[in-house]
Amino acid sequence: MRSVSILSSAARTARGSNDLFEKCRNFTRPRDLQDAGLYLYFGVFNDHKGCAPGEIRMRNRKVLMFGSNDYLGLTTHPKVMEAAIEAVRRYGSGCSGSRLLNGTLDLHVEVEARLAALVHKEAAMIFGTGFQANYAALSAITDKGEVMLCDHNLHASLVEGALRSPARTVRFRHNDMEHLERCLENCSPEEKVLIVSEGVFSMEGDLADLPGIVRLAKKYQARTYVDEAHGIGVLGATGAGTAEHLGVLDEMDIVMGTFSKSLATVGGFVASEQAVVDYLKHTARPFVFSASLAPASVAAVRAALDIIREEPDRQRRLLAVAQRLRVELRARGCYVLEGETPIVPVVVANELDLCRLCKALLEDGIYVNPVLRPAATQNLLRISCTAAHTDAHVDRLVEAIIRLAKKLDIPLSD
Numbered sequence: 001m002r003s004v005s006i007l008s009s010a011a012r013t014a015r016g017s018n019d020l021f022e023k024c025r026n027f028t029r030p031r032d033l034q035d036a037g038l039y040l041y042f043g044v045f046n047d048h049k050g051c052a053p054g055e056i057r058m059r060n061r062k063v064l065m066f067g068s069n070d071y072l073g074l075t076t077h078p079k080v081m082e083a084a085i086e087a088v089r090r091y092g093s094g095c096s097g098s099r100l101l102n103g104t105l106d107l108h109v110e111v112e113a114r115l116a117a118l119v120h121k122e123a124a125m126i127f128g129t130g131f132q133a134n135y136a137a138l139s140a141i142t143d144k145g146e147v148m149l150c151d152h153n154l155h156a157s158l159v160e161g162a163l164r165s166p167a168r169t170v171r172f173r174h175n176d177m178e179h180l181e182r183c184l185e186n187c188s189p190e191e192k193v194l195i196v197s198e199g200v201f202s203m204e205g206d207l208a209d210l211p212g213i214v215r216l217a218k219k220y221q222a223r224t225y226v227d228e229a230h231g232i233g234v235l236g237a238t239g240a241g242t243a244e245h246l247g248v249l250d251e252m253d254i255v256m257g258t259f260s261k262s263l264a265t266v267g268g269f270v271a272s273e274q275a276v277v278d279y280l281k282h283t284a285r286p287f288v289f290s291a292s293l294a295p296a297s298v299a300a301v302r303a304a305l306d307i308i309r310e311e312p313d314r315q316r317r318l319l320a321v322a323q324r325l326r327v328e329l330r331a332r333g334c335y336v337l338e339g340e341t342p343i344v345p346v347v348v349a350n351e352l353d354l355c356r357l358c359k360a361l362l363e364d365g366i367y368v369n370p371v372l373r374p375a376a377t378q379n380l381l382r383i384s385c386t387a388a389h390t391d392a393h394v395d396r397l398v399e400a401i402i403r404l405a406k407k408l409d410i411p412l413s414d
Ligand SMILES: Cc1ncc(COP(=O)(O)O)c(C=O)c1O
Pocket: 129, 130, 131, 132, 134, 155, 157, 198, 202, 227, 229, 230, 258, 259, 260, 266, 267, 268
């Protein structure tokens, strides 16, 4: 037997092309971009030492940050940082267990109640990331014989959750209520339906027609799920998100949010009626079989929620900065997608041009993210505004975009 196994392993060695890792070695896209000097990913940032709000250090020089989802500028707010430090002192650096067993702190329970109240639901549950929240909730709440009707432009975490679910998934055209109604009509009467949308779409920054979704959900007896990753802290009179802004918060059945944007840390949550949350707490495998969120992050969320309530000016400032940027860019002929959120996407038709522009901006001291198809329907310079930005920052960004696009001969109009 021994000699057979040696022979077969020798035979495998001889078949060098049968190596599982071969695909990795042949994966040259990043290297090709590096060779062309246009690889823009995994840039390394340093700390905020000596930086004003809105800036960060990168390669030990100050960079103006227009690529962060820290919409309210709270990641460096003294109260948020102090809350995280105090939680580490009080609870330690982690919980070392699942929420189901030894991983639930009084802090988790308190913040879950605060989140539920924010989005007008009976209960909420915290996850390790926003991705995990969507993936776990969508895959666990739907069963065989049920249907999920998903907007075409959903975030990967929702798409993965839908793929993992045994339910049938149908994608309706982006924000197209007529198409959604046709999809609803095509469901059989026995099929129970969940309609899934983002509140603010993450790449293009546009708002979902949540009132339209709610109307159709009522008409066809469907349930609704809204991802408020980019809505919470940004929209709505109390910062509860898009559904609050559009007057349908109470009608949404499940509201999901992340902590990695306005709430200034990492993690996510899902809120709904108590029975739904209890069901998910016992059936959503990424929740049951994963350790609970670290105390520092939970405490940071609590502090961020306090600030959202106490400093509503941040939200106003954020939206004003984004509006100013949109107006200034359009006045100079840029093709900026419609929207009212802090995500200001400028269309740069050619992929290579977009990478060249981002690289030139960075050399000029401004960081902006490129979004390449198919992550969005068009190649986008995805500018992300925060409450930390000043009018002077906006003016500097606009001047740099126009100057550099002209120098590099990159068209920015439609
Ligand atoms: C719409 C949307 N949902 C979910 C997520 C995942 O959230 P997190 O990064 O907190 O895991 C993101 C993150 O970018 C997002 O944009």
